[in-house]
Amino acid sequence: MADFNNPVPVSPLAGAPQPEGGITLTEVPFVGKVNLRGDINDPAFADAAKKVIGVALPADANTTASGSGNTVYWLGPNEWLIHTPRDGEQAMVDGLRSALSGVHAAVTDVSDYYVVFDIGGPRARESLMRGCPLDVHESKFKAGQCAQTVFVKASILLHCTSDAPSYRVQVRWTYAQYLWNYFETTARQWAA
Numbered sequence: 275m276a277d278f279n280n281p282v283p284v285s286p287l288a289g290a291p292q293p294e295g296g297i298t299l300t301e302v303p304f305v306g307k308v309n310l311r312g313d314i315n316d317p318a319f320a321d322a323a324k325k326v327i328g329v330a331l332p333a334d335a336n337t338t339a340s341g342s343g344n345t346v347y348w349l350g351p352n353e354w355l356i357h358t359p360r361d362g363e364q365a366m367v368d369g370l371r372s373a374l375s376g377v378h379a380a381v382t383d384v385s386d387y388y389v390v391f392d393i394g395g396p397r398a399r400e401s402l403m404r405g406c407p408l409d410v411h412e413s414k415f416k417a418g419q420c421a422q423t424v425f426v427k428a429s430i431l432l433h434c435t436s437d438a439p440s441y442r443v444q445v446r447w448t449y450a451q452y453l454w455n456y457f458e459t460t461a462r463q464w465a466a
Contacts, residue, residue, distance in 0.1 A: 286389060286450045293458045295465030296397025302390040302442070306363030308356040309349075310370060312379035322373035326366065327356060336421050338433060347420045347431060355431065355444075357390070388431075389450035393457060394440035397464050401457055402432070402441065412437060428453050 287301045312319040314333055324330045328342025331354055339346045343362070347355040358366045363385045370381045393401065402410050405426040409415060420433040428449035433442040445453050 286447050287391065287454055290451065290454045291458055293461030295461045295463065297393055297395040297401050297457060297461045297464075298398075299454060299457055300392045300394075302392060304360045305385070305390045306356075306358035306361065306366060307383070307385045307388055307444075308358065308363055308366045308370070309382040309384050310354045310356060310379070311352055311381075312374070312377065313352060316377065318377050319374065319379055322377060323370065323379075326369040326373050336419050338418055338420050345433075347433065349422060349431075355384075387446060388444045389447050390442060390444050391450075391454065392435070392440060392442050394438065397461065398441060399439050401460050404460060405456065406430075406432070408432065410434070410439075410441075412439065425453060426456055 283304055285301060285303050293299055310323065312323070314320050314331055320331060327344050327346060329339045329344060329346060331346055332339045332348040335348060337348050343359050344366070345357040347357070349355055356366060363383050367381055367383050370379075374381065399410055399412070402425070406423055408421055408423040410432075415421070415434050417434050417437045420431060422429070422431050424430065425443075428445050430453070431444040435442050443453070
């Protein structure tokens with residue numbers, strides 16, 4: 275019988291098959307995700323956010339910043355997405371709301387909205403190029419950069435995590451299995 279007082283989180287990628295050729299997929303389960311909006315040119319906002327997050331908000335378009343176990347993604351001139359360690363989202367929300375009290379800002383927990391996974395391997399870039407209009411060539415999309423884009427029919431946040439290359443993909447829960455299956459099916463052509 276289900277215990278509704280103590281629900282156990284289950285990822286939509288639970289039991290998903292691993293690709294057999296050229297790429298690897300690794301889910302990063304239950305990452306805390308917090309959306310932050312505000313004016314980075316307001317020192318009260320920028321300083322309070324840095325104090326809580328542990329790293330300065332990235333000010334340059336399509337860049338990331340990491341520190342204190344958190345990663346911050348630039349989404350727009352006044353919007354960032356913060357990834358926290360598992361179950362760290364509530365502390366982040368509470369900390370930001372407290373520190374930004376009286377400052378024009380918005381803090382929203384979006385953890386249940388997205389699934390995160392990593393894609394790597396010798397065919398990772400090629401796999402992404404097949405379904406994404408973003409130029410992910412190493413001369414254009416380098417480690418530390420991120421971009422909101424589409425992949426086939428899904429809206430994603432793509433982050434180049436290293437020049438190896440490897441990437442972190444964030445997608446809505448409802449599209450997670452679709453995207454995983456796409457990569458898994460595509461990789462079959464490179465299987466030995």
